[in-house]
Amino acid sequence: MSQYDVVVIGAGPGGYVTAIRAAQLGLKTAVIEDSKIAGLGGVCNQWGCIPSKAVLKNATVLHTIKHADKFGIAVEGVTADYSKAIDRSKKIVDTQAKGVGFLFRKNKIDLIEERGRLAGKGKIKLEPSGKEITAKHIILATGSRPRVFFDMKADGKVVFTAKEFLSMRDLPASMIVLGAGAIGMEFAYVLQNYGCQVTIIEMADRLLPKEDPEISAEIEKAFKKLGVKFHTQCKVEKVDQKADGVTVHVTMADGSKQTFEAPRLLSATGITPNSQNLGLEETGVKTSPQGFVEVDEWMRTSVTGIYAIGDVTGKFPLAHVASAQGIACIEKIAGHHPQPLDYGKMPSATYCEPQVASIGLTEPDAKAKGYDVKVGKFPFRPNGKAQGIGEIDGFIKFVVDAKYGEILGIHMVGPEVTEILGEASLAMNLEATAEEVDVTVHAHPTLSEVFKEAALAAVGQPIHM
Amino acid sequence: MATNVLMPKMGYDMTEGKILRWLKQEGDAVTKGEPIAEIQTDKVNIEIEAFAGGVLARILHGADEDVPVGEVIGIIAEPGEKVEVPAGSAGKRTAAETGVIGGTMNEAGSGEGGEAVAFEAGAGSGAKAHATVAPGACIEEPSRVAQANADARQAAAGAQAPVRGEGERVKASPLAKKIAADQGVPLAEVPGTGPGGRIVKRDVEGYKPVAQPAAFVPTAAVTEVPLTRMRQAIARRLSESKQTAPHFYVTKAIDMTEALAFRAQVNQTLTGAQKVSVNDMVIKAVAKALKAFPNVNASWAEDKIVQHDRISVGMAVALPEGLVVPVINDAYGKTLSQIAETAKDLASRAKENRLRPDEFSGGTCTVSNLGMFDVESFTAIINPPESAILAVGSTIKEPVVRNDEVVVRSMMRITISSDHRVIDGALAAQFLGEVKRLLESPLLLVV
Numbered sequence A: 001m002s003q004y005d006v007v008v009i010g011a012g013p014g015g016y017v018t019a020i021r022a023a024q025l026g027l028k029t030a031v032i033e034d035s036k037i038a039g040l041g042g043v044c045n046q047w048g049c050i051p052s053k054a055v056l057k058n059a060t061v062l063h064t065i066k067h068a069d070k071f072g073i074a075v076e077g078v079t080a081d082y083s084k085a086i087d088r089s090k091k092i093v094d095t096q097a098k099g100v101g102f103l104f105r106k107n108k109i110d111l112i113e114e115r116g117r118l119a120g121k122g123k124i125k126l127e128p129s130g131k132e133i134t135a136k137h138i139i140l141a142t143g144s145r146p147r148v149f150f151d152m153k154a155d156g157k158v159v160f161t162a163k164e165f166l167s168m169r170d171l172p173a174s175m176i177v178l179g180a181g182a183i184g185m186e187f188a189y190v191l192q193n194y195g196c197q198v199t200i201i202e203m204a205d206r207l208l209p210k211e212d213p214e215i216s217a218e219i220e221k222a223f224k225k226l227g228v229k230f231h232t233q234c235k236v237e238k239v240d241q242k243a244d245g246v247t248v249h250v251t252m253a254d255g256s257k258q259t260f261e262a263p264r265l266l267s268a269t270g271i272t273p274n275s276q277n278l279g280l281e282e283t284g285v286k287t288s289p290q291g292f293v294e295v296d297e298w299m300r301t302s303v304t305g306i307y308a309i310g311d312v313t314g315k316f317p318l319a320h321v322a323s324a325q326g327i328a329c330i331e332k333i334a335g336h337h338p339q340p341l342d343y344g345k346m347p348s349a350t351y352c353e354p355q356v357a358s359i360g361l362t363e364p365d366a367k368a369k370g371y372d373v374k375v376g377k378f379p380f381r382p383n384g385k386a387q388g389i390g391e392i393d394g395f396i397k398f399v400v401d402a403k404y405g406e407i408l409g410i411h412m413v414g415p416e417v418t419e420i421l422g423e424a425s426l427a428m429n430l431e432a433t434a435e436e437v438d439v440t441v442h443a444h445p446t447l448s449e450v451f452k453e454a455a456l457a458a459v460g461q462p463i464h465m
Numbered sequence B: 001m002a003t004n005v006l007m008p009k010m011g012y013d014m015t016e017g018k019i020l021r022w023l024k025q026e027g028d029a030v031t032k033g034e035p036i037a038e039i040q041t042d043k044v045n046i047e048i049e050a051f052a053g054g055v056l057a058r059i060l061h062g063a064d065e066d067v068p069v070g071e072v073i074g075i076i077a078e079p080g081e082k083v084e085v086p087a088g089s090a091g092k093r094t095a096a097e098t099g100v101i102g103g104t105m106n107e108a109g110s111g112e113g114g115e116a117v118a119f120e121a122g123a124g125s126g127a128k129a130h131a132t133v134a135p136g137a138c139i140e141e142p143s144r145v146a147q148a149n150a151d152a153r154q155a156a157a158g159a160q161a162p163v164r165g166e167g168e169r170v171k172a173s174p175l176a177k178k179i180a181a182d183q184g185v186p187l188a189e190v191p192g193t194g195p196g197g198r199i200v201k202r203d204v205e206g207y208k209p210v211a212q213p214a215a216f217v218p219t220a221a222v223t224e225v226p227l228t229r230m231r232q233a234i235a236r237r238l239s240e241s242k243q244t245a246p247h248f249y250v251t252k253a254i255d256m257t258e259a260l261a262f263r264a265q266v267n268q269t270l271t272g273a274q275k276v277s278v279n280d281m282v283i284k285a286v287a288k289a290l291k292a293f294p295n296v297n298a299s300w301a302e303d304k305i306v307q308h309d310r311i312s313v314g315m316a317v318a319l320p321e322g323l324v325v326p327v328i329n330d331a332y333g334k335t336l337s338q339i340a341e342t343a344k345d346l347a348s349r350a351k352e353n354r355l356r357p358d359e360f361s362g363g364t365c366t367v368s369n370l371g372m373f374d375v376e377s378f379t380a381i382i383n384p385p386e387s388a389i390l391a392v393g394s395t396i397k398e399p400v401v402r403n404d405e406v407v408v409r410s411m412m413r414i415t416i417s418s419d420h421r422v423i424d425g426a427l428a429a430q431f432l433g434e435v436k437r438l439l440e441s442p443l444l445l446v447v
Helices: A013-024 A042-047 A049-066 A082-106 A182-193 A213-226 A319-333 A363-368 A384-389 A417-429 A434-439 A448-459 B089-107 B142-159 B174-183 B201-206 B229-244 B257-269 B278-292 B336-351 B425-440 B442-446
Strands: A002-009 A029-032 A110-112 A115-118 A123-127 A132-140 A144-146 A174-178 A197-201 A229-231 A235-242 A245-251 A257-262 A264-267 A271-273 A306-308 A348-350 A355-360 A373-379 A395-401 A407-414 B003-006 B016-022 B035-040 B045-049 B054-059 B066-068 B072-077 B247-255 B298-300 B305-307 B313-315 B317-319 B322-324 B365-369 B388-402 B405-419
Touching: A002 A013, A002 A319, A013 A029, A013 A042, A013 A082, A013 A319, A042 A049, A042 A082, A049 A082, A049 A182, A132 A319, A174 A182, A174 A245, A174 A257, A182 A197, A182 A213, A182 A264, A182 A348, A197 A257, A213 A355, A213 A363, A213 A395, A213 A407, A245 A264, A355 A417, A363 A373, A363 A395, A363 A407, A373 A448, A395 A434, A395 A448, A407 A417, A407 A448, A417 A448, A434 A448, B035 B072, B174 B201, B229 B322, B247 B425, B257 B278, B257 B405, B257 B425, B257 B442, B278 B313, B278 B336, B278 B365, B278 B388, B278 B425, B278 B442, B313 B336, B317 B336, B388 B425, B405 B425, B425 B442
Parallel strands: A002 A029, A002 A132, A029 A110, A132 A306, A174 A197, A174 A264, A197 A229, B313 B365, B365 B388
Antiparallel strands: A115 A123, A123 A132, A144 A271, A235 A245, A245 A257, A348 A355, A355 A407, A373 A395, A395 A407, B003 B072, B016 B035, B016 B066, B035 B045, B054 B072, B247 B405, B298 B305, B317 B322, B388 B405
């Protein structure tokens, strides 16, 4: 029977990062990952963050070529084989997965390619081998999977979730996208650019409903221009899933009934935790009614020695949050003094064009919390770099507390804003105020000058307005 | 003509006293020199005598009230004289000191303006005037404000790890700095919980000044012991000493064999209170050593070092409720038997709370002896404004090497605590060496 200090169940961005840190801290570590379920890197690498970025790049390249005339470049006879985009993404996935495997070997982490199930305190039963291993600390990093409603079945023929979508090698003439969150929006952008007519159906009153309303408005403008059809405040009554397509029955915002038909449908309506078949109940690990594992600030579950990180905790289902939770969790276990996570300062990004990136409170949320809110906003249009690269749509918006200039939230829509997001995170985590951002010299010409100007707009008068 | 009765200052560090009880009531006749009230200071209970004869016309502070030194507590007048209740000396005092105090308060980071003490004049006879103090008002003496901050620092240090070392950079987020500046929070005193001990917003918002450490919530399992003035004084003064004076310690083992023999010999001829104790000999040795090392017989005075002409050695006397340090004035000029007599008298009166104020002030060095408690050695905290204190252990028979032979000698260890601002290591060692030389050749104590 193998004995470990730490066993992590799941090799996604939460689990594998945690395992590496555990090994670095001198703990004997194993990771259990059933390659039939996901593989190294988890959903993030296999059919999430990584392959979608590859496919999105294809879409933006295609978009640039289609609009090459604005650079005075005439391009004729363009053909775009979507299956090549998928092939390219698969290669990247394999490279990344191998990278994780390499890091495991380098850090002497045992990879156990089975399924793990809690078998009492400190014990894990492996399936199918039936072997048992013990660990002083067990970290559940089993993640989540797409949540599919309306009795649909994600068959990869008519109905798709992100997982099936990233293996779909051909494109239909049209596709319905249920849900206008990050995943729905990114794939809608890919499809529309490749010539597949997209119709987005969203329950909330706007696209990207978790973002600041002004961001949603800007992205709606862009999607309209792109040719994406979308309907908000829709109540889906039922979906007929047939062999050759779907019919979606919707009660529209105005109360009228409408049906939408398409050969395929992408369901992007949230996640559900992978907390079944883990032996949680038998071991006494408490879960929420939705099945998320309940954890405290150091990711400890209700059972001593068992921890949970990432999507399965339902805290903030993003890869980087899972990694951060895992690092805090394992450093605490190792007796270090990590900082507790501030879930109010977690960045999030959406990779359609223009990109969307944000952190912290939206303007309405900040007001609802009682802050005396000041807003600083600056568009990309006057920015020299934006003009140069030909991407002038979008803006950066600072939401600050009037009294001390405390940055409550930063909301960005525009070119490469996901790469400016790091500066926003740093500013908020270091508790810089809008003033410090303003007095920080930003290189010219860069898109990040807009970031500085937006901060300045919040505390004074921007220069280039 | 009316005469004000003031809260007397009994000792350099007394800042306020408590009125235990009035021995006279308003309207009572008093004669000059007659005790009229009893007050409690940090160290003793004493009676206040009338400086003038007449009638006790007004009592301005009743029993159990703490009154700052120098404040009017009562008024003696001629019989029939109309007495103006002073908008008085207390008000003037505060006003006069506001400038100084205000400065201190600002340094201490208080944003409150100094509202002067407002006296409510008693309209009718017998009406007691009382002071009303606005929140944050500057009624406290500068030293006490500073002390309050020192207390806060110390309490904070006790509650958790020290906030940060002397001279260590205060790391704080820009937001934390802004909030602190706006709200008058002294950043240097805020423990930081951010990465690397950085002070972040939550630390400033969660910072509680002075009151925080005192806000100890008793559980059912504790007994609360109210603080006596003496306990308060010990806590305040010794905390201040240990925090402000950089202490260092030098220990020497002293061969007391000869001294014990000498003592036995002289005590055969001396009687009663004149009989000499080991402690008396230590005091005498210290007094003589101080004469030889005037730079030890000195005090730190911020911008200078003051060397004292007088050589007065304090001796720590344990009391059930704490300790006092009566002083043997001019210990250098006193013979051993005079020191013995004085020490016995002071110790016995200290235990009865009957010391005069001048008997526990003015020391230039202190001897603290725990020899009677079978203590090998210990370190003591300097009694400010002195610069050194000697901690005397028990005299114990021990095997020691003399001329390459192991012999049994009576050994006693003395540890000197020195204020490094005044005394350096070599000096402390030399001074203690002189004490050792005197005690090991005890005849030197009488020549």
